Amino acid sequence: MDRMPAWADAVLVPLISILLAALVSALVILAIGENPVEALSLMIDGALMRSTGWGYTLYYTTNFIFTGLCVAVAFHARMFNIGGEGQAMIGGLGVALACLFIPWPHWTLALVGATVAAAAFGAAWAFVPAYLQARRGSHIVITTIMFNFIAAAVLNYVLVNILRPAGAMDPATASFPAATHLPTFQDMFATAGNPLFRGSPANITFFIAVLACVLVWLLIWRTRLGYEIRAFGHSESAARYAGISPVRITVLAMLISGGLAGLMAINTTMGEAERLVMNATEGAGFIGIAVALMGRSHPVGVFLAALLFGFLYQGGAELALWTNIPRELITVIQALVILFTGALDNMVRMPLERIFMAFGKGTR
Structure with missing residues (x-):
């Protein structure tokens, strides 16, 4: 009982x-x-009571959904992937390459291409730690956190020495072509008489994050692979007895996890900055750990926890500004x-x- x-x-x-x-x-x-009551009131007003505040809250929420799902999928396989920060950085590199070097005719096609690139680059960055865990017994916590630092170094080198435009000082790429710019909430919902979400960075990526929640739920609870991931997470010895390959599940779960972290770069790189910059992740990979813990590694819980942390981020900005x-x-x-x-x-x-x-x- x-x-x-x-x-x-x-x-x-x-x-x-x-x-x-x-x-x-x-x-x-x-x-x-x-005064804590006044502080809470200011946070609520700045994050929830105006469309601009909602726009920033949902922008942060989008980041945390992706990184929370990243950690949650790994949790189900009994792995602690704390490399979401680095995987998101490298995912941003994939987005930048797709947007800068492929002549997309429209943002819809660019979004599909950038999504594939972000997921592929993020998954690729998770592959080596996954392989080392599966084949060599290297602890996933150690390898993924080390890969965060390597990712930062790689991104810094690429931005400074390869992708930085001639004559520019910032470690950043050139701005992406206009055809790759994603619709913001202001573009989608504002009218002439009702300027909703004015100036906020929330964009169509939020709906991709919601779709990712649905797809992760289907994967974990409605597919054979998801059953094998959960079985392996509950008991490796029982999973072996049932014919489930620990190497296969470890690698696949980490590839999915890394791909989800990489998808965060669509929001920050393609949706908000419209170019690749250093420190675009802003610690969202680590916040994803808290989001997954609070959400009990369930997509619905991850969504709600990400919304809470999005509120805290935007509300905290209001506190710093006015108090x-x-x-x-x-x-x-x-x-x-x-x-x-x-x-x-x-x-x-x-x-x-x-x-x-x-x-x-x-x-x-």
Whole structure:
């Protein structure tokens, strides 16, 4: 008998963890001499109450959906892929090459080509750590975090020495051709009398991220490969006994994971900057770890957790702009959310289990 219903594990535990993180965050804001109620009000107003704020919130959410799904797929195979940052960087390189060197006639075709390139480059960057884990026993955490630094070095070299336009000072490529520019939310939803999403970077990539959530759900819970990934994640020895190849599953799961991280570059490189720049990922690969943990590695949970972190990013920018609260406080709040939803998960879970067991609400 399970100690509490599945809905409580999926909804109640993360919700209480978030509330605890919010409470501690409020105490931190009080400690620096600011009003936490006013701070929360300002965050909500700046991130949710105006279309421009929503645009920025959904832009960040899009990044975190891709990196959260990246980590979630690897989690299902019992692997901790913390290389999403580097895989997204290299995915951006694929997007830049596709946009700069192929004469696309329209953004729809450019989007298809850039999507394939981003996923392929991200998956390729995940392949070596996957192979080393599967064949040599190298720990995936060590190799993926090392590949983050290698990716940054590779990207810096390429931008400075190969793709930087003549006479330019910035380590960045030339702007992409106009035919590759993606429609923004302002282009799609604004009218002459209602300028929605004015100036925000949210673009059509958000809908690709939502589609990715659906496809990952279908993969993990409705395909044979997904069943093998989950079986391997639950028990490698049982998976071997059932004829599932650990090498095959390790490599395939990491390729899918790396490809999802690479897709984030469509949003940042093709959708927002319209050129490849250094530091476009801005730590989104690491935020994906928290998103996957909070979302319980389920695409619906990943979407909701990504929305929360998108709110925190945009709300934090508003706090830094209009109050004396430093922008770094949002990093503290993110850390608290990770702490309560990850490391201190049992602090919430165990009392809830006792409550449900006491009232006979466990499930058989």
